[in-house]
Structure formats: C-alpha cells, structure tokens
Amino acid sequence: MANPSILILPGDGIGAEVMVEVRKIIDWFGANRGLEFDVSEDLVGGAAYDKHGTPLHDDTMAKAQEVDAVLLGAVGGPKYDNLDFSVKPERGLLRLRKEMDLFANLRPAQCFDALADFSSLKKDVVAGLDIVIVRELTSGVYFGEPRGIFEEGNERVGINTQRYTESEIDRAARAAFELARKRNNKVCSMEKANVMESGILWREVVQKVHDEDYPDVELSHMYADNGAMQLVRAPKQFDVILTDNLFGDILSDCAAMLTGSLGMLPSASLGAPMANGRPKALYEPVHGSAPDIAGQGKANPIACILSFAMALRYSFDQGDEATRLEEAVEKVLADGARTADLMGPEGGVPLSTSEMGDAIVAAL
C-alpha cells in the first residue's frame, strides 16, 4: 500500500523555519515507528503570490485535494498589506478551507503546566486549562454573498453577508458533539440569537441535533459577548465551545491568549471523509507569520509540531503516536527548554528554532 501523503505549505514569515522542524519529526516517525509518509512541498500566501501572482496556484489547490493531509505554516506579512483584496495572502488560505470544505476547525486552548506563569491571567484561573473551540470554517460572513464595496447614492457602502444553512450548522454541531463525547461530554454553543436571525437558526439547529442524536452530551447556549467575558473570567467552565466562523475567529484567539503561549497552540481543520475514509484535513499553528522575527531562528516550532500531532490523531488514526509526540513536547518544557517567546523575566539563553526541534526529537 502507498504511504499516506502529506503536502507541506510553509507559507510566509516564520512558516518556513518552523516547518523545517516538523520535517525532522516526520522523519523520526518514519525511521523509528514505521510511519512513512510521502511528503511534498509547495507555496501558499505571499510566497505563492511572489512566484505566481496568486496566493494559491490551481496546481497547488489540486494537490491539496489529493493528499491525505495538508500542513500549513502561516500566511501574510506587511509586504503584502497593500495588495488587492483578491490576491492577498489570506485568500490562499481561505480558498483551501473553502474548496476542501473544511467545515470543522478544532482549536484547542491548553495551558501547559510548565508555562502557566506566562499567562496574563492568574495561575489558578488557567492552570490545567484544556478546552477546544470548534469553529465552523467554510461559511458565515467569511464567504456569504453579496459582498464587496458598492456605490450607493453619492457614497460607498461596504457589505458582507452572514449566512448559514441548516445543513451547515448541523454538520458543525455534529463535529462538536462527537468531540465532546471523547472529552468531558459538554458543549457550549455561542451566537447572538438575541440580535441576529442567523443566530436564532444556529441555536435551533444545534439544539435539534443534540436532542435527536446526542442527548447524552450536556449542551448549553450562550451569547457570544457573554462567551468572551466567561472565557476571561473562568475559562475552565468550558469543555467544547461550538461557534460560527467569525465569532470563532475572535473567541478562539481570545482563548488562545489565555494560555499565555501562542507559540504552543495547534489547530486542525477537518472536512468530510474521502474515499479512503480519512477526512479532508489541514493542520496549522494558531500563531501567524510573525514577520518581525522571521528568518532569525527565534520562532517557536512547537505549535506547528503539535499540529502534526493532531494530524497523527485525526488523519492517520495514530492516537498513541500523537500522545507520544505531545508527551515529548511536555517533557522538554518540563526540563526547561524554552524558545525566546517562552523566556520569563528571569532571563537565560533561549533555544533557537532548530535547537527546540532537536530537543523534541531527542525526547522522542
């Protein structure tokens, strides 16, 4: 049987250097655990624009549709800020999400014991935090039509459309309930049903999916503004949070920052099962392209490495190997290994990107 295939899209900024470390990890699993992957690499974002004049070439899109998993670094940077909307680096990422139909974006916000002091929140509020945001990723205001800037009378108007069908809400809800069953069996769904009709439909469909097929999961509903408050006040009250594309963007970043270590947080974006039973999947760190430190060997590769751990779990059914990798990361942290972003006020000499990668390989 052919090896499972992975397409690596380092993208922009620190994407390239963190991906080098991920390849070390992939190689280690091939050499030591008999998990060989066919790895190919291509361009996305500003890097693709520079070469092809588009943030995602059609050939790359086609490849992404064929592989078993895509690993993406990050897109964007000041160099591309003034590009036309249609060719901005972000459009490459959004096209991947949309055309691969990756409707379930899983964003864990987990606070590592060794790093609890890094949070701007009090230690007891975040120590042991382990929640996952399930963000709908292919619809809502990110993709709804009509959209654009139009003339109206003697001025312009900017328009975007928030739009959710029942089936779009249904499948996102199922992803959240399935995940909750493997965790602490609790889902909190967030919208603004008090001011938005799309939120009313969202709440209704989530409740219906629950009542019909997941009555064993504890379900609650919360307005998204209160959700932001509760995340800051007492995040450990949550297990799985289910929300739409735009609220998910804001709330998951808020949740990520609670942990104090953005350089640690992975994400998985999953779609429907392919012919081989594996879901369409793209894995990426939550952090961005960090142009200010790109190319300096300062970036923390852990978020990207943990994204590969999510790939092992969700794409390749290798939960034990994923845990092995996650434990290796915890071990190096417990041993005091720190990249620059994880240095406390006590100071010390930070590890470089590649030293951190090597430390994790050694811990494996």
Added chain:
Amino acid sequence: MANPSILILPGDGIGAEVMVEVRKIIDWFGANRGLEFDVSEDLVGGAAYDKHGTPLHDDTMAKAQEVDAVLLGAVGGPKYDNLDFSVKPERGLLRLRKEMDLFANLRPAQCFDALADFSSLKKDVVAGLDIVIVRELTSGVYFGEPRGIFEEGNERVGINTQRYTESEIDRAARAAFELARKRNNKVCSMEKANVMESGILWREVVQKVHDEDYPDVELSHMYADNGAMQLVRAPKQFDVILTDNLFGDILSDCAAMLTGSLGMLPSASLGAPMANGRPKALYEPVHGSAPDIAGQGKANPIACILSFAMALRYSFDQGDEATRLEEAVEKVLADGARTADLMGPEGGVPLSTSEMGDAIVAAL
C-alpha cells in the same frame, strides 16, 4: 429656563433596584448643587412587553426623543427567552439606539485600584487600566438588510447583513478621535479587513478622517481577532479603541471583564446634537439584568450611578460634578464598602444595593 429632562427606563431584572439608587444621587445634586432635573420614568424591555405587548411603546419612544438624556437599567430575562424575535426585550433597546441615532457608544473599561484584585488577570496587567471602546451602535450586522430566516431549496437559511456606509464610519471615527484628544491621543481601529470588504472600507475611511482632520492623533489599525488577544495580553497598550457594532459588542465585554468588576462599568451612547446643543444620549450600565439576583437587594448600583456621572459630563456639560461623583465612588470603595459581587474570598458582610447608594450619597 426649564430644567434639563431625564427619562428613566429601569427595564428588567435588577434595573429597577439600581435605578432607585441613581434617583437618590440625582436628588442629591438637585438639593446640594443646584442641578435640578425633570425626571420621568417609563417602561422598556420585558416590563414594557408585559404591559403593552411590545418591548417599547411608541409613546415611550417619543418621550425618549424629547428628553435631554435617557437612563436605562437593563433589559431581558429567561421569562422572555421564547418570545418571538420581534418582541424580545432587546428589540426595545435596539429601537432606542436606532431611532435616536445613537451612533457612538462609549464603553470605558477602567480598573479601580481598590478592586484590582478582583480581576482574573494578574494585577500588574490591569492595575490602572483606563481605556475606552468607541463602538458604532446604529448600523452593521445589527441592522443591515436583508435579514431573517428564509426557505432555500429544501432547507432554511439564516441571513444577516453587515453593512457600513462611508458616512456611518466617518462619524464614528470622529467621535473616537475627539475623545482621544481629551485623553491620551491614541486610537486603535479594529476590523477584519483581511477577510471582509466592509472592513476594508472601514479602515480606509478611518484613515482618511485621521489624515484630513486629526493628524495629531496617533492612529493604528488592528485585526479584531488580534485585538481580542491584545486586550487579554496587554490591555494598557490601548487608549481609545474604535470598532464596529458587532466587534464592539464582543470586544467591549471582553475588555469589561478584564477589570474584574462588571458591576462598576457605565456606558454612554451618543448621537447628533439636538436643537439645544446637547447630544441625543442614552446612558446604561454594561452589566445585564442579572435575573438570578433581581429583587434581592444584592445588585451593585455603581455601574448605573457612574452612567449618570457620564450623563453629567456628556449631556449636561458638568464635568466637575461628574468628577465629584466619580471620586465619591472611589472613596467609598477605598473605605472598603462592597456589594456582594465585590466580596473577596476573605468574606465579610456585603452592603445591600441601597446601603451602597446611601454610602455614595454620604461620600458626596
């Protein structure tokens, strides 16, 4: 000359009991500072629905248009959760905002020294925090058409429309720049220009207003997801944050929770100047109707009292009297006066709503 007029709309839940304390304060200013107001009172939200079958009676709307300032308590409660969207308590508040054209919602997030320990954030991250969010309040996805739940093929779709004209953005931006000039001269504008065309127009217009008329104010732009992160990570980097209706809803609640004491936070919603030069204005606490503690004399009246202080400042040009009131609040807190929501783990006997009101009157 006639006294300035105030319409009090206590609304639902704890709205009524906190408003009783505000009336004590209003009376004090009449008796002791020669500031007499013509005060009337009416219904809004669920209370109005119970009596009139609508969350805002046309007569009340007409009164609100005539007075110099509206003071609102809070709307909503579980009793009204299953009402039809069009008569939900929130619609009453939204109608006031829309028909009075209150486009600039000022939401200070201020951390009181005496209460810095209440925040879930580390003390050094929030002590001395003093930022204001200027939220556009009459447009965006809250009001854009088309909206509703529609049949499409064999399923339903929920639709809302995010919509901003140049002039709507322009006037919100001016409110933020004007406010910044009276503070630390810094505005950070937040949107999602990387994924939404309405965000692109927002950014462009804000920049233009700045360059043409407020070049002295320091302006930056930030994506709203990053904004949520930065609020959690290092909120003191901000002075005035300018954002749209929906992002403002989420981000201002997130900012409010940083302070740890929601029961302390006022807000002002301002429109265009009336014939007498005063702006159309509505003042309300940031907290909600807190149905769980309503009617028990446990609610903290300070947010509502500080909303009246904002009325003194923005509607009645009595900045010194506003400061007098704010200092009285700070004094009672420094002296250890605490309602139940402000009790630390050390415990003690909390003040009731009316005891807190009396303490503030005494401090005046």
